[in-house]
Amino acid sequence: MAAPLLDVRDLCVSFPSRGRMIPIVEHVSFTLGERDILGLVGESGSGKSVTAMALMGLIDSPGVQITGSALFRGQELVGLPQKQLRRLRGREIAMIFQDPMTAFTPVYTIGWQIDEQIRAHERLSRKQARARTVELLAEMGVPDPARTADRYPHQLSGGLRQRAMIAMALSCNPSLLIADEPTTALDVTVQAQILELIRSLRSTYGSSVLLITHDMGVVAETCDTTLVLYSGRVAETGPTDALFAHPGHPYTAALLASIPPLDGPRPHRLPAIAGAPPPPLERPAGCAFAPRCAYVHDTCLPAPPPPLVPTGYHPLTAQPDEASAHTSAAGTSPPPVQFAACVLPAEGTPLPARLTHSELSTKPNFDTPDQALPPPTSFSSGEAHQ
Numbered sequence: 001m002a003a004p005l006l007d008v009r010d011l012c013v014s015f016p017s018r019g020r021m022i023p024i025v026e027h028v029s030f031t032l033g034e035r036d037i038l039g040l041v042g043e044s045g046s047g048k049s050v051t052a053m054a055l056m057g058l059i060d061s062p063g064v065q066i067t068g069s070a071l072f073r074g075q076e077l078v079g080l081p082q083k084q085l086r087r088l089r090g091r092e093i094a095m096i097f098q099d100p101m102t103a104f105t106p107v108y109t110i111g112w113q114i115d116e117q118i119r120a121h122e123r124l125s126r127k128q129a130r131a132r133t134v135e136l137l138a139e140m141g142v143p144d145p146a147r148t149a150d151r152y153p154h155q156l157s158g159g160l161r162q163r164a165m166i167a168m169a170l171s172c173n174p175s176l177l178i179a180d181e182p183t184t185a186l187d188v189t190v191q192a193q194i195l196e197l198i199r200s201l202r203s204t205y206g207s208s209v210l211l212i213t214h215d216m217g218v219v220a221e222t223c224d225t226t227l228v229l230y231s232g233r234v235a236e237t238g239p240t241d242a243l244f245a246h247p248g249h250p251y252t253a254a255l256l257a258s259i260p261p262l263d264g265p266r267p268h269r270l271p272a273i274a275g276a277p278p279p280p281l282e283r284p285a286g287c288a289f290a291p292r293c294a295y296v297h298d299t300c301l302p303a304p305p306p307p308l309v310p311t312g313y314h315p316l317t318a319q320p321d322e323a324s325a326h327t328s329a330a331g332t333s334p335p336p337v338q339f340a341a342c343v344l345p346a347e348g349t350p351l352p353a354r355l356t357h358s359e360l361s362t363k364p365n366f367d368t369p370d371q372a373l374p375p376p377t378s379f380s381s382g383e384a385h386q
């Protein structure tokens, strides 16, 4: 199998506070292949941005502790000196953010800023750099790119600014684009256009994308693979289609159940996940979702469970594992995918025994059984999510 573009193993990020280290991201592992789009999804505060910033070497808080490994084309990013990281950023790895105004300086034109980015990495004259800027803006679907290049950031609409930021990020043809909530601030029509643009990057630029979002709809439309982060830990990962059709983790299932169905009867109220993720210092020893889980069981409590991945799929790549790959190569059909589940019952099977009320109420942030998510019938069949 070809080496992945990005191979992250056991990434942990902790920040110091009042003499203690607060673990924000714990043992996050995944790989991203060439031209793949991986969605990093989770609620606000789950550690998505911290994961991305750690990979980019952009966390400069004093005392931050980053451990584990992140190999980019075989080069270790964790602990890489800033000088070398700076060389990689822009040229090999680029990042775009929710708010393009944070990426552009308000006092220079869009074109000038993209020209400078190009000239920082390539030996081009001003004229050549501007020609490349205009070409890039045109490729990003910016109308009248030569005139738009002469505009200041505040003179562009949110969608155009986002296109201009993607143009700047792609100006040096990076292999990896990290997109942190790139469509959150945009209206739905522009959001769809930007997602289409991001999807097209792999064919036009050969780029892989790490897409950070809290929106399962965005993931469904855009990502090959999905990694669900909950309270700084990986809850579940797998090919997006499979994960959406058969979520194995009650958290994934609950996130999916909270998306309005496109067809069929509209529910009176969408199911919400009661409670909130635990603060990092109150994270339970076992599954961090246990305090909010309708299916919590005593086996969930002693230690964090390993991330769920469909049976037959590799836990890091979320691709068919070696055995399945060999079977396909031999010309026979791959074995049917079986879906792992932590405690999610198969259709028709009874729920596992629940913890007693007193056990539940001794845990921080625990919802009472009455407040907990009702067992949604759609969880086990997955039909509602297709």
Ligand SMILES: Nc1ncnc2c1ncn2[C@@H]1O[C@H](COP(=O)(O)OP(=O)(O)OP(=O)(O)O)[C@@H](O)[C@H]1O
Pocket: 015, 024, 042, 043, 044, 045, 046, 047, 048, 049, 050, 051, 061, 214
């Ligand atoms: N420099 C920092 N020092 C201390 N804590 C931090 C720092 N940066 C982030 N955090 C904490 O890390 C946690 C995860 O933050 P992060 O921004 O990664 O979440 P997120 O999943 O990206 O959420 P959102 O979708 O709201 O952006 C939060 O509790 C945040 O307060």
